Amino acid sequence: MEIELKNLLDIFKATDESSLFKTKSEGKQTRYTMTGTKPKLVEMTAEQCKKLCEKAGIEYLDGYEYRIFEGLTTDETPDRYGDIVRYTGADFKNYLKNPVVMLSHEHSNFPIGNSVKIWKDDALKGVKSWDLLLDNRVDDSGRSDLAFKFRKSGIMPGISIGFMVNSAKTDHSADERKKLGLGKWGVEILSFDYLEHSVVSIPANPEALTNMLKAIDNGMLRSIFSKEDLFSIEKLKFISEDSLNIFEDFVIKTPTIIIPSIDTKTIDEIVRQVTENTTKCVIESVNTFTKKIDEVLAQVQTLVASIPPSTASGAERNAPEEGMYASDFLKDFQIKTNL
Secondary structure, X not given: OOOOHHHHHHHOOOOOHHHHHHHHOOEEEEEEEOOOOOXXXXXXXXXXXXXXXXXXXXXXXXXXXXXXXXXXXXXOOOOOOOXXXXXHHEEOXXXXXXXXXXXOOOOOOOOOEEEEEEEEEOOOOEEEEEEEEOOOOOOOOOHHHHHHHHHHHOOOOEEEEEEEEEEEEOOXXXXXXXXXXXXXXXXXXXXXXXXXXEEEOOOOOHHHHHHHHHOOOHHHHHHHOOHHHHHHHHHXXXXXXXXXXXXXXXXXXOOOOOOOOOOHHHHHHHHHHHHHHHHHHHHHHHHHHHHHHHHHHHHHHHHHHOOOOOOOOHHHHHOOOOOHHHHHHHHHHHHHOOO
């Protein structure tokens, strides 16, 4: 939705429509691009990443190949100020001397990363960039790593460019404005010096943040963010206190598990089936065990039958009959084994 004139005058510090057109057509400007999609991590090898870092003048560190996002930094969609930025007019000459990625255009603070590749995408009619976001080995404040995690989770999908206007068109007719999609007080920026781009947009509105978080898998959030990250977010004032409380609910608290209700008939049926199956298993086990005992007893009887009778002589001829020792052995075995 296009911003009302009085608000535009305040934003651009203009006094009337004429000065508004003039202010929007010169000097430093920022424009925000909201893709509405989760930022994409670029797949590449360590060797490919090393070459990109070397070309961009950045020291490669192990694992950087897993920290590069592809992002649309600007396109020709009319922005909320009613303006159109023509991607073909982007001049990267000065930017490539120091291709930094900032956080919310905080120029008084350190960059959170660097663009290792930037180009004009004719199919999308926009500018795309591969952004390497630093980790705590380089930025021990935690800002860069938090920005990486917020981008990876999809909570910070937006990018805003900072540029210096070189030329712009303001004298469009009403029909031209309608055809182009220009706002009533919009300008068409034809050429500009590309100065930097920033990772932006964690919704300040608690309701908007809640809706965004609801669309993101909680398990994924918990795999990205730790409790220590919450302390860093609070310390660095990365988001407002209200937003932090909402964010903490999604990241830390265990989701409620809803157990469906079961009626009495269902419970009785479950008990009946469990009892029936258990009884069946017990009977089968007893039958199997009994069969094994019968097999063992038969083997013992065969063994006893093979024992020869007593071979005593002389005074021992009055010993019990043949086979008695074997019979006593079998009885003794049966008693001891309770067979």
